[in-house]
Amino acid sequence: MKARVTVMLKNGVLDPQGEAIRHALGTLGFSGVDGVRQGKVxxxxxxxxxxxxxxxxxxxxxxxxxxxxxxxxxxxxIL
Structure with a gap:
């Protein structure tokens, strides 16, 4: 049996990695991204x-x- 756990920062907690990704996407021409939250699986x-x-x-x-x-x-x- 497999289990998958998705861990994310709670709302209201600053996400500097997500902000860096959002900025990089804008630099690459993806202008429609208003916010990014980064987590782990x-x-x-x-x-x-x-x-x-x-x-x-x-x-x-x-x-x-x-x-x-x-x-x-x-x-x-649980998968």
């Missing part, structure tokens, strides 16, 4: 077969290591 290969247990375990991983929950939010998908 983490894919996990899990040994278990219980979807609910896997989702709970991955959420625990996010709370403890994969996301800084003070400034980041996360979304877990």
């Amino acid at each position: 983490i894919e996990l290969d899990l040994a278990g077969t219980d979807k609910a247990a896997a989702e709970a375990e991955v959420a625990s991983m996010c709370e403890k290591l994969l996301a800084n929950t003070v400034i980041e939010s996360y979304r877990v998908e």
Whole structure:
């Protein structure tokens, strides 16, 4: 079983990497981009077969290591 975790900065938290990407896109001629939020995707290969247990375990991983929950939010998908 696979899990995909998407981690993004929370709304209201400054995103300097996103702003750098937005600026670079403008420099390359892509003028219609008003904002960019940059995040990360983490894919996990899990040994278990219980979807609910896997989702709970991955959420625990996010709370403890994969996301800084003070400034980041996360979304877990079991694939």
